[in-house]
Amino acid sequence: MRDIRQDNPNFTELKEWWEKSGLPLKKFFNTSGNLYKSMSLKERLPEMTEEEQIRLLATDGMLVKRPILVTDTAVLTGFREKDWEALLG
Numbered sequence: 239m240r241d242i243r244q245d246n247p248n249f250t251e252l253k254e255w256w257e258k259s260g261l262p263l264k265k266f267f268n269t270s271g272n273l274y275k276s277m278s279l280k281e282r283l284p285e286m287t288e289e290e291q292i293r294l295l296a297t298d299g300m301l302v303k304r305p306i307l308v309t310d311t312a313v314l315t316g317f318r319e320k321d322w323e324a325l326l327g
Contacts, residue, residue, distance in 0.1 A: 242306065246299035252292050255306070259313035263291050266303055266315055273300045 247255070256263055264283060268274055279301075283291060295301050303315040312325055 242299040242302050242304065244299065247296065247302065249292055249296045252295050252302075255308055255313045256292065258308075258311075259315070261313070261315065263288055266295055266306075267291075268301055268303045271300055273298060 252266065256266060259265075267279065267283070269280070274280075279294075286294070305317055307314040307322065307325070309325065314321055314325060
């Protein structure tokens with residue numbers, strides 16, 4: 239357990255998680271959060287490189303989609319019960 243709002247993942251962790259997940263990088267952003275909206279990231283993200291996006295995620299845990307489940311073999315963002323059940327069995 240880790241409160242990523244207080245203990246934000248760093249660039250290296252986020253990059254590893256993203257690569258392991260196989261998900262689009264946008265899935266790591268908390269798109270319903272106030273910070274995402276106040277920074278106008280919906281408009282800005284498409285113009286940013288993947289590295290810039292990961293570096294941005296590493297600046298504030300409130301930008302990262304929660305919960306995030308990291309295992310040895312997979313990474314899930316957000317809570318979708320059937321996905322979590324399939325992974326954790």
